[in-house]
Amino acid sequence: MMVWQYLGLGIRAGFIPLNSREVNWFYLHDSSSLEQDVSRSPEMTLKEITDNLAKDFPSNFLSVAKHTDLSSLAWTPLRFRAPWNVALDIAQDGNVTVAGDAMHPMTPDLGQGSCSALEDAVVLARCLSQAHKTAANDKQWVEKGLKRYVDERRWRVTGLIAGSWLSGWVQQSGCGGQKWWSGATRWFRDRFFYKFVLPWLVNLVGKDCGDLSSPVK
Template sequence: MMIEEEIVIIGGGIAGLATALALKRVGFQSRVLERNPELRAGGTALTLLTNAWFALRALGVDHKLKSVYQPINKSLVTNLDTGAVQELGFSGTKENREDAGVITVHRKALLETLAEELPPDTIRFSSKLISIKSETLKDSTKATLLHLEDGTVIKSKVVIGCDGVHSAVAQWLGLSQPLSSGRWAARGLAVFPEGHGLNHGVKQYLSAGTRAGFVTINSKEIYWFVVTYSSLEKDISTNPELLLEEVEKNLAKDLPSEFLTIVKETDLSTLSWVPLLFRAPWNIAFCKAQNGCVTIAGDAMHPMTPDLAQGGCSALEDAIILARCISQAHPMATNDKQWLEKALKRYVEERRWRVTWLVAGAWLAGWVQQGGGGDQQWWSGMARWFRDRIESDLELDWAIDIPEIIGTEHGPYGQFQSQTGEEPFITVNHQGYPKFIFFNEKD
């Protein structure tokens, strides 16, 4: 069976759904192909920094999450090797605008918030991509053929790969496989039916080779993590009971009792044990992340370690910038048949260096915070010396304090309105088609 689509997005995660919604906001419909039978909820929770909330506001959904989740004002970071405790404030940008904030949300809640803004038939579930082929049409433009596991073939003018760390689209474009950081992360969600009684905030613990912490999501749930250099020979990723035992008896045995108490209340269905992967920064900086009308976004383009909490945030940025580039290159503004290809090329060039630095910064932050990988390596002493002097300054400050990505004609963070007043978060330009207005855009 052959189906024709204008824009197809591979992957129904954060990047995929945000991109579909951003395109909808600027007047373009898309089809999202999700390999699973329902929305993915892997990861349990994630922390959204200031740049993510700017993007969510542009998408028109930030208020739905902010009405449920509370901002985090500070994090307490304890160096277990020295006993030093440092308070890290989350005050947002230097301008301290009211939009700035750091909030931890359930990943599933974010996905559902994005999905419910899309037309009901936007997401095609149980649609696993098998192969990608390109063909040239009679008008010299290109189309991409997507072959699915169920035998369906989809012909699309534009393909956006948002299919995660092991992206089939990235592989088709020729990008190298992500690298291992040498670290693994155990994560889980602890549930206290009667309430945990802790103050809302974040606590982190740093020692040579280990980084752990927890963040309260609400009065009854706490998200926790342990990141370590692991040489485990047994596979514990598919056995939650064994994984929890490993965390309690080995990975977290030297952590404060408060942390272990939280771990004991973990919902086993939320446990995960995954390697921390990243794409080499030079591969992002110099790779060809666009070929014709095929490109990538989110983890498919720039998988990174979680040390700057920028994985999901940067994926939301991608969605906004991609929609802007396509909107600005709309054929109502040009007769160029290659306008879509040029729009995607512009998107890649605009994102390339920012995400390169985010990936490099995240890796450096993790290396410093965990002492360089163990006492047996010659650089670990230097890394711990560096860490003890800057502690967690690398973690959030420069990732939050970024140039503003989006704004409005009324100022950088005022509410978006169309000229008709009917559709928020969109404006209409003088040529009649919808587009985002961006603070750093020249009129």
């Protein structure tokens, strides 16, 4: 199965066949005032992409986009939390903590958003279980478990957020900044990023959560 991707100055698009009948496609660009208008209507979203934003893209991408089932089309702003905020800010207060996108929203460039939320669930359950064995009361048990959970997850998700952002920024030529800077970014992307940096980032995302077959006691 082949993945198609098209790169431009501050823009990126592509598609991947899911089976013999379905294709997943995407289009990314810098935020603009258009979002408020076109995001309300799938018809307007598709028209804006095919008639304006991606009008100079290869015909095979435009053909895929134009055959979209509008009920499956969405225009969604991508959000992420700055890595240093996750690394340094408070993520737990007493018996309260955060998980999933509430803790670590990230761009989809490494495909780790939902995966990280699943990791959160496993680590959180395990930390609460382990803390229960040594806690004097329920309040101490939850606080100890949540602190252990945040300590374990903080640096892991900080790296994923930074890696995802870097991957997207480089592939979109520095997101369409100064011409000389975008040219330097494309040079780095085409000669080094895909060959050396991206494989290294992909290797970093793997995580073994251990044996999940035994029930938490």
